[in-house]
Structure formats: structure tokens, C-alpha cells
Amino acid sequence: MRLRVLGSNGTYPTPGRPCSGFLVEAGGTVVMLDAGPGTVAALQEAGEAARLSALVVTHAHPDHCSDVFSLFNLLRLGPEPRSGLPVLGPEGLAAGLARFLGAGEDHAFYEVFDWRAVGGGDRVSMGEVELTFGLAHHQVPTLVVSCRAEGRRVVYSGDTGPGGDLAAMAAGADLLLCEATFQGEPGATGFPYHLSAAGAGALAKEAAVGRLVLTHLSPRLDPDRSVSEAAVAFGGPVDWAAPGWEVET
Ligand SMILES: [Zn+2]
Ligand SMILES: [Zn+2]
Numbered sequence: 001m002r003l004r005v006l007g008s009n010g011t012y013p014t015p016g017r018p019c020s021g022f023l024v025e026a027g028g029t030v031v032m033l034d035a036g037p038g039t040v041a042a043l044q045e046a047g048e049a050a051r052l053s054a055l056v057v058t059h060a061h062p063d064h065c066s067d068v069f070s071l072f073n074l075l076r077l078g079p080e081p082r083s084g085l086p087v088l089g090p091e092g093l094a095a096g097l098a099r100f101l102g103a104g105e106d107h108a109f110y111e112v113f114d115w116r117a118v119g120g121g122d123r124v125s126m127g128e129v130e131l132t133f134g135l136a137h138h139q140v141p142t143l144v145v146s147c148r149a150e151g152r153r154v155v156y157s158g159d160t161g162p163g164g165d166l167a168a169m170a171a172g173a174d175l176l177l178c179e180a181t182f183q184g185e186p187g188a189t190g191f192p193y194h195l196s197a198a199g200a201g202a203l204a205k206e207a208a209v210g211r212l213v214l215t216h217l218s219p220r221l222d223p224d225r226s227v228s229e230a231a232v233a234f235g236g237p238v239d240w241a242a243p244g245w246e247v248e249t
Contacts, residue, residue: 134165
């Protein structure tokens with residue numbers, strides 16, 4: 001199974017750094033996780049737009065979903081039009097995005113995308129990849145996503161603070177792609193809906209994952225420092241999800 005990074009900025013994109021978006025690939029299956037601003041351009045740069053098997057949108061915050069509209073236009077009006085792309089997200093996501101477009105039931109938004117609501121405990125097979133969902137601890141309904149293929153497992157935190165289903169779902173994963181919005185002592189900011197790099201490292205250690213990849217770093221932070229703080233807490237291999245970075249697991 002291969003993980004490719006389209007973007008990983010938390011909260012807002014910066015030049016050359018889109019917000020959250022990843023490709024998980026196994027065999028001929030390509031699943032995109034999140035569609036933050038800038039990721040649809042990166043998807044085209046990666047040459048994978050036409051091969052996309054499904055999109056998972058973890059939650060309705062713009063840094064994870066605003067490029068759904070770009071993808072809609074690309075698939076509808078771009079060089080290789082297509083319809084029926086499965087899009088999995090929490091209950092209410094499709095209706096909220098459709099409302100922004102003013103899209104009624106007969107709108108192309110529901111032709112281009114095959115919307116499916118998923119929640120904690122749900123399991124969906126997409127080609128070679130089996131997806132399992134849990135719930136994060138965040139301000140809005142947010143998915144934690146486990147991807148299993150070829151005997152390997154990648155778990156993506158979405159946005160989460162301590163709590164929720166992440167720790168249980170991450171247990172024994174080969175790779176944990178974990179949000180690390182902050183630096184410094186876990187909990188120091190007092191904000192309960194995101195993790196620090198050290199908090200992500202501690203969670204990775206507790207869950208005994210094979211490797212830790214940090215994402216959703218605040219754009220104003222030095223990624224190398226986040227990696228150092230997570231590595232001290234984890235004691236295993238840690239990387240930062242730089243745009244364009246990829247890894248086989
Ligand atoms: Zn976010
Ligand atoms: Zn969020």
C-alpha cells in the first residue's frame with residue numbers, strides 16, 4: 001500500500017503547500033483522503049485524477065473539504081468527464097456542501113458524486129482497499145479512517161483532540177498519519193480539539209504503530225521541530241507529510 005501526500009497544512013494553505021489531502025493506493029485502487037484547498041491541483045500534478053476510485057472527506061471544515069467544489073468542476077468540465085465517484089463523509093456533509101452550491105436533488109452535484117454517509121463502526125470496501133471508520137474528538141462530526149490492503153494498515157486521524165476513536169483504531173497500525181497541529185507540551189494550548197506533535201508521538205507509542213507521519217501542522221511552525229518533539233515521545237520513525245512525499249508500507 002502506498003501513501004502519497006497532496007497537502008498537509010493545517011487551517012490554511014500557503015504557497016506550494018495545500019491543506020489536507022492524501023492518496024492511498026493498492027493495486028488499481030486509489031482512494032483520496034480529504035480535499036483541502038490546493039489538493040485538486042496537486043491531484044492533477046500527480047496524474048491521478050482519472051484513476052481516482054473514491055474520495056473520503058473527514059469533516060466539514062474548509063481546510064478538509066473546500067476542494068470538493070474544485071473536484072466537482074474538474075470531473076464535470078475537465079478533459080476526462082466522469083460521474084458517480086463515491087464520496088464518503090459524515091452524515092450531513094453532502095447536504096451542507098450542496099446548500100452552498102444551491103444544488104437541488106437533480107443537480108449535477110449528485111451525478112458527478114455518489115454521496116454516502118458513514119459513521120463510527122462502518123466498513124466499506126473500495127476495490128482493493130477496505131475502509132473502516134471511527135469518530136474523532138473535534139468541533140464537528142469528524143471521521144477517523146483506517147485503510148487496510150495487502151495485509152497492511154494505514155490509519156488517518158482526521159482532525160482530533162485527545163479522545164474519540166483514534167487510539168483504539170491506531171492500535172497495531174503499520175502507519176499512523178496523525179494530526180499534530182501544535183508544538184510544546186500536550187494540552188498546553190488548552191484547545192481540546194487538536195493534538196500536539198508530542199501528543200501524537202505519545203499516542204503512536206501507546207498504539208505501538210510501525211511508523212508515524214505528522215500532518216495538519218500549523219503553517220507558522222517549523223516541521224523539523226514538530227518531528228523532533230514527536231520522535232522523543234514515540235521512540236520510533238517519524239516523518240512530516242511534506243507535499244509530494246510518498247511512502248510504501
Ligand atoms: Zn483541519
Ligand atoms: Zn477541523
